[in-house]
Amino acid sequence: MKRICARIDVKGENCVKGKNYEGLRKIGPAGAIGHHAFDAGFDEVFYIDLVASLYRRNFDAAVVNQVASSLFIPFSVTGGVRSIEDAKALVVSGVEKVGVNTRAHQDPGLLDEMAGLFGRQFCVLAIDAKRLGSGSYECQVLGGREHTGVMVADFVKAMAPRVGEILITSIDRDGCLTGPDLELIEQVAGLCKVPLVYSGGIRNVDDIRLAFRAGASAVAVGAAFHDEGFVANEAKVLLQDEFEVNL
Amino acid sequence: MKVTVVNLGVNNIRSVIGALEHVGIEAAVASEPGELGPICLIPGIGHFGFVTELMTKQGWIEALRSHAAQDRPLLGICLGMQLLFKESVEAPGTQGLGLLDGRVGNMADLPLAGERVPVTGWRRLESADIQIDGRNMYFNHSYGLAADHPDCLASYSYGNARIAAVVGRGRIMGLQFHPEKSGLAGLHLLKHCIEKISTGSIDV
Numbered sequence: 001m002k003r004i005c006a007r008i009d010v011k012g013e014n015c016v017k018g019k020n021y022e023g024l025r026k027i028g029p030a031g032a033i034g035h036h037a038f039d040a041g042f043d044e045v046f047y048i049d050l051v052a053s054l055y056r057r058n059f060d061a062a063v064v065n066q067v068a069s070s071l072f073i074p075f076s077v078t079g080g081v082r083s084i085e086d087a088k089a090l091v092v093s094g095v096e097k098v099g100v101n102t103r104a105h106q107d108p109g110l111l112d113e114m115a116g117l118f119g120r121q122f123c124v125l126a127i128d129a130k131r132l133g134s135g136s137y138e139c140q141v142l143g144g145r146e147h148t149g150v151m152v153a154d155f156v157k158a159m160a161p162r163v164g165e166i167l168i169t170s171i172d173r174d175g176c177l178t179g180p181d182l183e184l185i186e187q188v189a190g191l192c193k194v195p196l197v198y199s200g201g202i203r204n205v206d207d208i209r210l211a212f213r214a215g216a217s218a219v220a221v222g223a224a225f226h227d228e229g230f231v232a233n234e235a236k237v238l239l240q241d242e243f244e245v246n247l
Numbered sequence: 248m249k250v251t252v253v254n255l256g257v258n259n260i261r262s263v264i265g266a267l268e269h270v271g272i273e274a275a276v277a278s279e280p281g282e283l284g285p286i287c288l289i290p291g292i293g294h295f296g297f298v299t300e301l302m303t304k305q306g307w308i309e310a311l312r313s314h315a316a317q318d319r320p321l322l323g324i325c326l327g328m329q330l331l332f333k334e335s336v337e338a339p340g341t342q343g344l345g346l347l348d349g350r351v352g353n354m355a356d357l358p359l360a361g362e363r364v365p366v367t368g369w370r371r372l373e374s375a376d377i378q379i380d381g382r383n384m385y386f387n388h389s390y391g392l393a394a395d396h397p398d399c400l401a402s403y404s405y406g407n408a409r410i411a412a413v414v415g416r417g418r419i420m421g422l423q424f425h426p427e428k429s430g431l432a433g434l435h436l437l438k439h440c441i442e443k444i445s446t447g448s449i450d451v
Contacts, residue, residue: 068265072269088257091258091259094259119293120389121365121389122292164365164387195365218368246368246369
């Protein structure tokens with residue numbers, strides 16, 4: 001079944017949202033917004049700390065502990081995972097999957113180590129893609145603040161066999177409600193055999209339909225959920241003519 | 248009713264405890280084999296080889312085999328289900344609990360018609376048990392068993408394959424999905440399965 005996930009960017013214990021990863025404004029308590037996502041019929045929640053790696057912090061443990069014992073849909077955490085101990089602490093806290101972004105460039109072996117302890121299905125490769133030109137995307141790290149010089153296509157080819165899922169975000173569309181980058185989805189979906197979650201620019205059910213057709217296994221909805229009252233269950237009712245969804 | 252959750256120190260016990268308490272089942276934690284109670288639950292997440300080695304070293308394998316030999320209820324979730332079997336292709340040469348026959352296989356070896364692996368997401372269950380049949384549950388696994396296994400009690404379709412979603416024999420039961428992460432339907436199913444193994448045989 002295709003999934004509609006909520007994307008909850010966090011800073012400390014709060015949910016925040018920016019545009020193109022900049023100008024983060026506070027939305028509300030991150031834990032409570034996870035529960036709103038459940039009420040709105042989302043299939044899964046992606047918690048992402050955009051600045052954890054930048055400041056060499058870990059994801060807020062209090063948020064994880066609260067969410068894990070009371071949110072009865074899957075949630076993953078991405079941001080600031082730098083060691084196997086960081087990953088282990090998240091598992092014990094109740095996290096279903098852990099995403100690695102910046103560290104995957106610095107130390108790709110960390111994902112292998114995580115897979116060796118917790119299984120490949122536990123490891124999410126999070127990629128922040130910056131469009132350079134037609135069909136050309138660069139991986140950026142540290143919450144979109146630093147160039148890597150590594151092309152998304154090359155990184156996906158090298159890393160996809162070592163992880164359980166790819167979460168790809170279009171930095172150019174993030175928070176902008178300008179629709180998904182279908183070219184990016186098509187490119188990455190064609191290069192990997194693991195599930196692909198797309199994030200960036202999703203406004204409504206029509207955008208989700210296009211993202212699914214382009215090859216996404218799931219979409220992550222951020223700004224439309226926080227600001228536009230997007231309800232996943234309503235979208236799923238409309239999508240079930242073409243896709244299998246969880247209703 | 249009280250369920251003892253096996254705490255290996257590297258698995259997800261918090262979500263399962265939260266789910267049990269939500270449906271009115273008391274949860275206890277066993278952090279060493281001597282603390283096992285009359286009804287036990289092995290929660291998920293982990294690599295088969297890493298976890299079985301840890302369990303052997305800490306005495307869990309022996310303790311859980313003896314638990315099962317006394318016909319006491321045991322529920323495994325996700326990797327906890329796979330641990331009920333003798334072995335898994337995820338870690339050739341390491342031994343699981345061996346309470347159910349057969350070997351956990353690689354999902355990628357099944358006729359999936361191009362579907363992606365791991366299976367990550369919600370699938371609809373089919374079962375002769377009407378409490379289980381038709382419910383959507385959340386799966387996240389790269390390894391598993393085909394539904395033609397003799398102890399398969401519920402299954403789901405993926406590509407051209409049918410995959411075991413619930414296995415069980417006597418008072419031993421395994422769930423490949425995460426009921427604690429499958430919304431209200433999952434919580435209901437978790438309670439149903441625990442009641443089922445606690446009150447009698449689960450053979451259909």
